[in-house]
Amino acid sequence: MDYAHQYDDKGKQPWVVDIEKETLDNQNFRTTMWTGEKLQMTVMSIPVGGEIGLEIHEGIDQFLRIEAGKGICEMGPTEDDLSFRKEVEDDDAIFVPADMWHNVTNIGDVPLQLYTIYAGPDHVAGTVHPEAKDAALDPNEH
Template sequence: MAYDYSDRGKQPVVENIEGMTLENENYRTTIWTGDNLQVTVMTIQPGDDIGLEIHEGIDQFLRIEEGTGLCKMGPKEDELTFERKVKDDDAIFVPQNTWHNVENTGDKPLKLYTIYAGPDHVPGTVHKTHEDAKNDPNEH
């Protein structure tokens, strides 16, 4: 099925989020940005990760649709005291101001979607690869 991956934030939208997540081939595609919420779909290649990050004042929810990985969280960049394996259908809840990363430990792409409360990326952000995200001056 062909999905509309444009950022249609602030418009009413109904989507098959699982289908969009599984068909997405980009590292990150922002599909909806509102004033207090943002949704992206992500594909993390084997051996890659989301990248160690922190969202100041923003809670985050991630749902794994396909693949396996390792979720790490903690109060400091070098103190990731929480570690859990993640797989299909797992949900990850990241409290605001918490360092976190999700690594793809499997041999196939890790497919997930994430909800930021409030938005963390510029509306309409698309990063074809993790490297593109790292080189984006709008990313922290």
């Protein structure tokens, strides 16, 4: 079964986008929209009570910006030590250092809409995960 649907990734070509509109209009858990050599941009919609999922990006810094909703951001040096914990909401930016365990959980009553920029790319270009379970079943995800 194909869990990673393809989006017409605009990467490696010049592109101007209304990132707020794309983020707010996105209904998928994840849509990878632009993949370059050293940068990647995805938009995400985390359902009420859902989460991105505890993860670490080896050698990759990450930036996330909340466009709608409310969540809890957790980070730490190990899976069992998420000592950094902060509520996030509209207009907040999250900076995740490379090699840092992190998760964002939706604690609001509407989907948590955000975009994220990876430096360098973390997903296969054009990846679309309609739901979190699709990301979990995608063999290209780690």
